[in-house]
Amino acid sequence: MFDGITIQDVSVNVDALLTNERLTFGTLVDGQTGVILNPVRKAYDRGLTFRLVPRKTGKGYRVEVKGSLHKFFNGGLHNADQYTANDLLLTLDQLATEYGFNLFDSVINNIEFGVNVELPFPVAKVLANLICYKNQPFAVDSHSSIPYYVCDRQRYVVKMYDKGKQKGLAANVLRFEIRVRKMRYFDGKGVRLHTLVDLLNVANYGPLGVLLVNTFNNILFDDPAIDTKNLNTDQRHIYQQGRNPRYWHTPENLTVKQAATHRQRLSRNKNRFRALLDQYGSNWQLEVAAFVRQTWDQLTTVDDQLLTRIDQHKSTWQNLSKPYTLNGFAVSEYSEETVINEGATCHKLTDFTPPVCHELTAPPTPSLSQINPLYSGVPCDSNQPDQSCSDLSDLQQKQGVAVCPVTGITIESPRPRQRFISITQIKNLARTNRQMFNALADRFLTGKQAGAVFEKRCYYIAHNIRNTYANQFNNPLRRLKKYQRSIEGQLPLLSTSQVIKPTERIQAGIDYRKGTGYEIIF
Incomplete structure (x- = not known):
């Protein structure tokens, strides 16, 4: 379900955070001179990082929180198990009651959503056959102890890795997730995620599941079950080209017209490549997509009893945030x-x-x-x-x-x-x-x-x-300025004040603009 999150300006009492027994805020200080090298103060708790950033106004701090909601729920130990809607409810309740977060006003800046899928075959089969997503190849995160495969788009990142191998699990667990870098990614997708409390908006869960499954289906995978001996010359040529990630790249030195023609050709060949996979492959991608869909549905199932509890908690949190x-x-x-x-x-x-x-x-x-x-x-x-x-x-x-x-x-x-x-x-x-x-x-x-x-x-x-x-008084003043422009460059017989008698309201507008670039000579 939901995992990593970033909130750059949490609605919370800073003084209460500074005195919270679970948080110890430190800062970087020169050991010899005692000079503060970085005014930002940090604290860590169960997978969450709290940062107190001085406001530019010089008054108070901006509270930034970043980390894993899933790991926080598990006491900071791991995020390798299943994280349900009920677990999310308990997580948000902790943030509201233990730290005083105003869940209704704390705006989400980044969010991750995804699933830990248990597969009947090794996760390596999925990762080793990655080709590209929307004609863009996957990159491998070299800073991790296990391979993280990421496709970095402008507003979001598609990410997958072997969660079972990462946590030393006996099961074959694939982690597949979408990290939303810009919340505009959700525009037009039927998802409204603005503040923390929106994470419990049940109406979002269906569209989020569709996004997750569709994204996985749009990834281009190779299929080692295909025997090229069964393909004719043209099919063999399409297959050999299509399994190469570099083939789907559009060169940057093309003109606009050439690039459009190139993308049209790639689109036709992608359809032909997928047709080969459907005809001669084992269709294991559809199997994994079904597991993704099934797992997401299980995590986000909300019965009447849970829905009642969500409403009760929302009412309680609302009262906590009232003055x-x-x-x-x-x-x-x-x-x-x-x-x-x-x-x-x-x-x-x-x-x-x-x-x-x-x-x-x-x-x-x-x-x-x-x-x-x-x-x-x-x-x-x-x-x-x-x-x-x-x-x-x-x-x-x-x-x-x-x-x-x-x-x-x-x-x-x-x-x-x-x-x-x-x-x-x-x-x-x-x-x-x-x-x-x-x-x-x-x-x-x-x-x-x-x-x-x-x-x-x-x-x-x-x-x-x-x-x-x-x-x-804007409209009367516009008429006044229009009159002045109409006589500009001419020698008027009468002054403006003789032609237009300002009302109290117009005179107030004239006085208000005196000494500014919008001053009206009257």
Whole structure:
């Protein structure tokens, strides 16, 4: 079933990992000077490697986990037996309960799926007769004690080896697997694998089994049972050429037209080669493919009782990932920080109202309506009653803070002229305040965007926040710029301000663009 996995940014409490009794994080230090040579800290547990990688923002760590789920389930000893859907359920439960993984938000970057197939004949018969896969020959991994045969494609790797020989088993066990390097490999294949909890999506198991069997059937094998004496001259020529892996290669020095012609010829000859195998061979490849199909079906069989347990565990894990409250404030259990961001709990994205909102306690300035782009949705606290929120925003930036005018979220250490919450801050919010992140996602993501990967969702949220603000006056400003372009190079009789009387909304857009490359001279 599933085996190797890589998650580059696990949704988990870093402080809890550092104090977990099963993990001891070390780092590379110069023995003489004590200087840290590599800031990345590593720990190992039962076949999994944990890496704490400092974030580029300088705040906190990114948790990366890589290793074998199958081996982890077996206590780190081996992955040579059968790994079932029930075993997978117990594995994920350990990750959620022992380490605090948020299985719903931990995005999978690489995954392996495959089977350990017990054959009635030596595995060497399969490996020794490998020719190619999609006209690409298999390479042998020279770094392993036993031969690993791999065909490296752009998005995935087809891999097989003698698992019985590797583990010293008496049985003939073939390991056949697909290692997905880019999750786009699953696009259009009926498989949805995004986060860890998706590994228990039973609807994926059928399409994954089809992928596995079809991939094995598409491999070109030789068959030593064929006696060339039974072949005519033309058949013998096709067979001798086809069993040579180099024959299926398309030379790189061909023109586009020549390459297309060459591939068409190879396709015809491949069909003729397979016809020879079917007619004169022993059809052992079909036998192995049947074992692959049978083994996968046995591993992924889910009865009603197991399905009920899966649903119960999912509900439990969901509750583990929900924020709890402290003194009336929501606090995420998967936060890297223990200090509550009070400024981020004082606006309309939350379902509760804190008893005191500290700096943001004065009523909104009456002169600004809520449709005005300068209105942030957050009351301004100023000793000067005539001071606008825009002036206050500039003042806050000078003081090292700012407030996003759309969401009202406090922006600490903003960049010069930064007004909106950034992608990086949204990613951090997903870990430090899950409730607020979900509220942002519900408000600013469309249907297709909501189904994107985590990185893309954060990008869309930030992008749509800026659009929400700018779209209030973009169309009027486009008309204004169009008018200016139409009179460019001419001596106008009247100034633009005399022709077009800006509304409060248009004037706000003009003021917003002052000093930028999009400034409108009005």
